Amino acid sequence: MTTAPRLLLIYPATEKLGWVRRFQLPSLSLKQVAAATPPEWEVLLADEIHEDIPFDGQFDLVGITAMTHQAVRAYAIADRFRQRGIPVVLGGIHPTVLPEEASQHADAVVIGEAEPVWAQLLNDLRAGRMAPRYRSIPHGDLLEIPWSRRDFLAGRTYLTTQTIQASRGCPYDCPFCTVTPYFGRTFRYRDPDDILAELRTFDRKLTVFLDDNILGDPERAKPILRGMAGLGLRWGGQANLRFAEDPELVSLLAQSGCIGIFVGIESVSGPQANHPKTGSRFSQADLIKRVRDTGIVLEASMIFGFDDHDESVFETTVRYLEECAPSIPTFHILTPYPGTALFEQFDREGRMLHKEWQHYDHNQVVFRPKQMTPEQLYKGWRAARREVYRWPSVLSRVMQGNGKLINLAYNVLRRGGVYGDDEVVYPKGPDGSLGHNQGMKP
Ligand code: SF4
Incomplete structure (x- = not known):
């Protein structure tokens, strides 16, 4: 590991957006993870709505967030980095509710909110003992989270950061x-x-x-x-x-x-x-x-x-x-x-x-x-x-x-x-309704 370890945070995209991407918001989850990352780490972002994923880059850890509609793309990205021996952490709503599934594509899965466990995960990684799961459980009625980071979003146009x-x-x-x-x-x-x-x-x-x-x-x-x-x-x-x-x-x-x-x-x-x-x-x-x-x-x-x-x-x-x-x-x-x-x-x-x-x-x-x-x-x-x-x-x-x-x-x-928007074509089954695996975009 280099003296300044490099963390790549990825927001997977499921479709190419044209000019509409200028009206998107940056991922708050990744802004929060960046904020919870100790200062000795260099934090980089690949927001696939705005840019290609740097699959050939050198990183000490890749963190990917995924809602359900992003999960398939997130897994494909994770698999490519892991093939190169770069450890991958998956987090967000989908890995939280289906950690077994996410584990098949990740070295570690964050279950629940990342902020309380993130520094521990990074410490464990550097000590060579990263666990397969990190779980945080919400409690109390006071929310204590760091101010989200915006500096690592520079160079991209969002509706607002x-x-x-x-x-x-x-x-x-x-x-x-x-x-x-x-x-x-x-x-x-x-x-x-x-x-x-x-x-x-x-x-x-x-x-x-x-x-x-x-x-x-x-x-x-x-x-x-x-x-x-x-x-x-x-x-x-x-x-x-x-x-x-x-x-x-x-x-x-x-x-x-x-x-x-x-x-x-x-x-x-x-x-x-x-x-x-x-x-x-x-x-x-x-x-x-x-x-x-x-x-x-x-x-x-x-x-x-x-x-x-x-x-x-x-x-x-x-x-x-x-x-x-x-x-x-x-x-x-x-x-x-x-x-x-x-x-x-x-x-x-x-x-x-x-x-x-x-x-x-x-x-x-x-x-x-x-x-x-x-x-x-x-x-x-x-x-x-x-x-x-x-x-x-x-x-x-x-x-x-x-x-x-x-x-x-x-x-x-x-x-x-x-x-x-494009119309989804629903091919009909014999009973006039959809069959399994149908409802694909043309
Ligand atoms: S009221 Fe609460 S549980 Fe219901 S849809 Fe809104 S956020 Fe979800």
């Missing part, structure tokens, strides 16, 4: 979501002073909070928002819509510089609509209007394919969204990610069409829906998203809220993605 997390974990445990299995079932927040101190180091306005639910615990979110009010940042993040029940929270959100918030509404009917995270004594339309009136762009995410959904769900959802008029509607195909209760259920019921992880991207159907064929689900999803991005629908939404210019800009961007 100013990404940050104030909290991790979520108690709602939605059956399709990987957050609870990965980050635990309690909200853990950082000390507000620590977050605000990190935010003060940001030299540009645009900032993105990558919390899964930054407003999940309103009383812990409020001091952060109050502190942000004087910083002059413009930021976006994710939350669940129930935050809008609290008028003070909505007002603080606007004063803090929030310009966009992504909320998961998921379904207009059935158990998800009545879930504690969305079920409210207020109507969702009222809550959406409260946010819209502040001029904050509200992106409402819907999922198609739950067991109570039949073919009427597309029309019902489109009409519902016309009434509520969130700034940006987003539609996803239900995707049972490994590690979730939904995956276990569908797998038990023999409803998974395949386990080709690269297709688990919520734009393709990977399971057999209960009341539709996979093709009906796919075509209904595709038609619904086109319907809500017709120009008359876009203009109607934009005219109903404050902040019209920014709303229009968001809609135009999103419309480009909706009308510009």
